[in-house]
Amino acid sequence: MTRPRILVVGAGFAGVECVRRLERRLSPGEADLTLVTPFAYQLYLPLLPQVASGVLTPQSIALSLRRSKKYRTRIIPGGAIGVDLASKVCVVRTITDQLVNERYDYLVLAPGSVTRTFDIPGLVDNAFGMKTLAEAAYIRDHVISQLDLADASQDPAERAARLQFVVVGGGYAGTETAACLQRLTHAAVRRYPRLDPSLIKWHLIDIAPKLMPELGDKLGRSAQEILRRRGIEISLGVSIEKAGPTEVTFTDGRVVPTRTLIWTAGVVASPLIATLGAETVRGRLAVNAEMNLPGHDGVFALGDAAAVPDRAKGGDAVCPPTAQHAMRQGKVVADNVIATLRGQALRPYEHKDLGLVVDLGGKDAVSKPLGLELHGLPAQVVARGYHWSALRTGVAKTRVLTNWTLNALAGDDFVRTGFQARRPAKLKDFEYTDTYLTPEQVRDQVEASAPREE
Numbered sequence: 113m114t115r116p117r118i119l120v121v122g123a124g125f126a127g128v129e130c131v132r133r134l135e136r137r138l139s140p141g142e143a144d145l146t147l148v149t150p151f152a153y154q155l156y157l158p159l160l161p162q163v164a165s166g167v168l169t170p171q172s173i174a175l176s177l178r179r180s181k182k183y184r185t186r187i188i189p190g191g192a193i194g195v196d197l198a199s200k201v202c203v204v205r206t207i208t209d210q211l212v213n214e215r216y217d218y219l220v221l222a223p224g225s226v227t228r229t230f231d232i233p234g235l236v237d238n239a240f241g242m243k244t245l246a247e248a249a250y251i252r253d254h255v256i257s258q259l260d261l262a263d264a265s266q267d268p269a270e271r272a273a274r275l276q277f278v279v280v281g282g283g284y285a286g287t288e289t290a291a292c293l294q295r296l297t298h299a300a301v302r303r304y305p306r307l308d309p310s311l312i313k314w315h316l317i318d319i320a321p322k323l324m325p326e327l328g329d330k331l332g333r334s335a336q337e338i339l340r341r342r343g344i345e346i347s348l349g350v351s352i353e354k355a356g357p358t359e360v361t362f363t364d365g366r367v368v369p370t371r372t373l374i375w376t377a378g379v380v381a382s383p384l385i386a387t388l389g390a391e392t393v394r395g396r397l398a399v400n401a402e403m404n405l406p407g408h409d410g411v412f413a414l415g416d417a418a419a420v421p422d423r424a425k426g427g428d429a430v431c432p433p434t435a436q437h438a439m440r441q442g443k444v445v446a447d448n449v450i451a452t453l454r455g456q457a458l459r460p461y462e463h464k465d466l467g468l469v470v471d472l473g474g475k476d477a478v479s480k481p482l483g484l485e486l487h488g489l490p491a492q493v494v495a496r497g498y499h500w501s502a503l504r505t506g507v508a509k510t511r512v513l514t515n516w517t518l519n520a521l522a523g524d525d526f527v528r529t530g531f532q533a534r535r536p537a538k539l540k541d542f543e544y545t546d547t548y549l550t551p552e553q554v555r556d557q558v559e560a561s562a563p564r565e566e
Contacts, residue, residue, distance in 0.1 A: 116143045116453060119202055119216035120185075121192045121384070123149035123177060124157075125435045126415030127222035128504070129442025130449075131185050137450055145185040146214065148192045148204055152177045155245055158435060158499055159512070161285070163248040165292035165473065166524045170249050172511035175504050188214065192223060193547055194387040194554035197408055201558045205547055213561050218410040218449050221397065222442070223382035225416035225433060226543045227375065234355035236540040239280075239375040242289050243543060250537045251374065253528045255293055256300065258371055260528070262311075263304045273369035275311045278360050280352055281376035282318030284470055287335060289376055290316040291472040294344055300526045315368060317347040318377070326468060331478045334487045338476050351377075375539060379433060381417040383548040393419035393430060401460035403445050410452055414441040423462040435502065436466060469495035 118134065120127050131147055138145075156173040163170050177187065190206035202219065204212045227241045240254070241247050255277070262274040277297070279290040294314045301309045316323075316339065323332050323346065336346055352373075353361045359369045381396045390405060391398040396419040397405065403420055405411040414420060416433035420441060431437045440463050448458045467481040469491070477492035478485075486494060496516065503509045540546075549557065 115141065116217040117146065117215060118143050118218045118220070118449060118453075119146050119148065119214060120220040120222065121148045121202065122222035122224050122382075122415070122417075123147060123151070123154050124222060124224045124415060125154070125438035126224075126442040126445075127220070128154045128175075128177070129439045130220055130222065130414075130446045133443050133446035134449065135182065135184060137446065138453075140184060143218075143453065146188060146216075147177070147185050148188045148190060148202065148214070149177075150189060150191050150207060152187055152189070154504065156499070156503060156508070157243075158284075160242055160245070160248045161288040161292040162471070162473075163245065164242065164251045164255075164289065165296040166252055166526070167292065167473070167519045168512060168515045170245050172508065172515050173503075174245055175508050179505065179507070188212065191544065191547065192384050194549035194551075194557065195219070195221070195384065196554050196558045197388060197390070197405075197411065199558050199562075203549060203554055203557050211557060213558060218452065219412070220445055220449060221384070221411070221413040221417060222415045222438075223384045223417050225379035225381055226383065226545055227539060228378040228380045229375070229539065230377075232352050232354060235352065235375065237538055238355040238357055239373045239539050240537070241539045241542060242285055242374060242376050243379070246531075247537075247542050249529065249531050251293075252296075253531050254372065254537075255296060256526055256528050259297065259300055259304055259307065259526075263306050269369070271307075272311055273358060274371050275307070276313045276315070276368055276370040277372045277374070278315045278317070278368060278370050279374045279376065280317055281378065282316065282320055282323045282346075282348065283376065283378065284324060284468075286316065286318065286374075286376035287324055287339070288471060288473075289374060290314055290344055291339060291342075291476070293374075294339075294342055295473040296524070296526075298342070299524060303526060312343075314344040315347065316344055317350045317352075317362065319349065319351040319363075321348055323348065324470065327470070327478060327480055328485065331480060331485050331487065335470060335472065335478045338472055338478075338487075379416060383545055385413075385417050387549055387551055387554050389551045396430070401462075402448055402458040403441060403461055404448065404458065410449075412445045412448060414438065414445050420461060423460065424464040431461075431463075432465075434465075437463060439502075469498050471495040471499070 153174040162168040194203040258274040262271045397413040415438040419430040422429040469479040479491035479494040
C-alpha cells in the first residue's frame with residue numbers, strides 16, 4: 113500500500129514547526145512528507161530591520177532546513193499558486209517557472225502573508241517593502257548608496273532629496289525599520305565630512321491615530337518620544353496620496369523630495385487562499401478551533417493566512433498574525449494531522465498572548481512581557497532575550513549573539529554589497545503576487561495534466 117501524502121505549504125514559523133513535529137512523531141513508514149517553499153530556510157522575520165541596518169548579517173536569521181541530519185522531508189523549491197480541494201491537488205510554480213501538480217492526502221496551508229498595498233498611484237513601482245531577506249539586504253545597499261550619491265553630488269537640491277527617507281506604517285515593522293535605519297544613517301554620516309548631518313531627515317507616517325496601539329498609551333508615547341529625540345518626524349493620521357521616483361505626496365498635502373519610500377503598512381493573507389474558493393474572514397481562511405477547514409477533513413490552515421479563533425479572548429476574536437501564535441499553532445496542527453491519520457480526536461488551539469517586544473536599536477526598546485510595561489535597557493534585554501530564545505537552532509543563536517556583540521563593540525563598516533545593482537527592486541519585484549492562478553485556472557491546470565498522471 114502507498115503511504116499517505118502530507119503536503120505542507122510554507123516554511124515560515126507555522127510551517128516549519130509543523131514539519132519538525134511531524135518528523136519527530138511519525139515513523140518514516142507512516143507517511144510521506146513534502147514541503148513547498150521557494151527557499152530551503154526559515155526566515156526569522158522580526159529581526160529583518162536589524163539586517164537592513166547592518167546589525168545582523170542575512171545568514172544569521174535564515175535558518176537552514178537541511179541542517180538537521182534527521183531531516184527527511186522532500187522540499188519542492190517553488191511557491192504554491194493554487195489548490196483544487198476537490199481533486200486534492202496543489203499547483204506549484206517552481207523556481208524555474210515550471211508548473212507541477214502535487215497530489216496530497218493531507219494538506220497543511222501555512223503560506224503566510226504578503227505586504228498589504230492600496231491603489232495609490234506609483235506605490236508598487238516606487239516603494240520598497242520589508243518582508244523578505246532580499247528586500248532587507250537591498251534596502252541596506254540602497255540607503256548607504258544615497259549617502260554616497262549625496263556626498264558626490266554638486267546639486268544641493270539632489271543632495272537634500274537623497275538624504276530624506278520616508279517609512280509608511282506605524283506598526284512594529286515600520287517603527288523598528290525607521291528606528292534601526294535612522295541609527296544606521298546617524299552613524300554613517302560621520303564618515304562623510306562633506307555632508308551636513310542636519311540634512312538627514314526620517315519621516316515615519318501612519319494613517320492610525322496612535323503608534324503601535326497594541327502596546328498601550330504609555331509605551332506608545334514612550335516609543336514616540338525616543339524616536340522624536342533622535343530626530344525622526346512622526347506624522348499620524350497621514351498616508352501617501354501618490355508616489356513618484358523623486359518625491360512622495362502625503363495626504364495632508366506635503367510633498368517630500370526623496371529617493372527612498374519604505375512601505376510597511378500591514379500585511380494580508382497570501383493570494384493562495386483566494387484560489388480555494390472557500391469562506392474567508394478579512395481575507396484569511398476561515399477555520400475552526402482545531403484549524404481544520406470545515407467540510408474538508410485533512411485540510412488545515414494556520415498562521416497569517418488563517419483566521420484561527422482566539423479562544424483565550426473569546427467571542428469573534430481571531431489570533432493575530434504573530435510569530436508567537438504561528439509557532440504554537442504549527443505544533444497543534446501537526447498533532448491534529450497525526451490524529452486524523454490515526455482516527456483520533458483533534459485538539460483545539462488555545463494560547464494566551466505572552467506580550468510584545470519592540471527593539472528600537474542600541475539601548476532603546478519598549479516591551480510588554482506578561483502585561484508588565486518596560487522601556488529603556490530593561491526592555492531591550494527582554495526584547496533581545498525573547499528573539500534570541502525563539503531562534504530554532506544553536507548555530508543561529510550563536511551567529512546572532514556574535515553579530516550583536518561585534519556591532520556593539522566595533523560598529524559598522526557601511527559596506528554596500530551591490531545586491532541587484534542597476535536592477536529594479538521595488539515592491540512588485542520581490543513578492544510575485546501576480547503569479548497566482550484563479551480558481552478556474554487551477555481546475556484547468558489539474559484537468560489538463562490528469563490524463564498524463566494516470
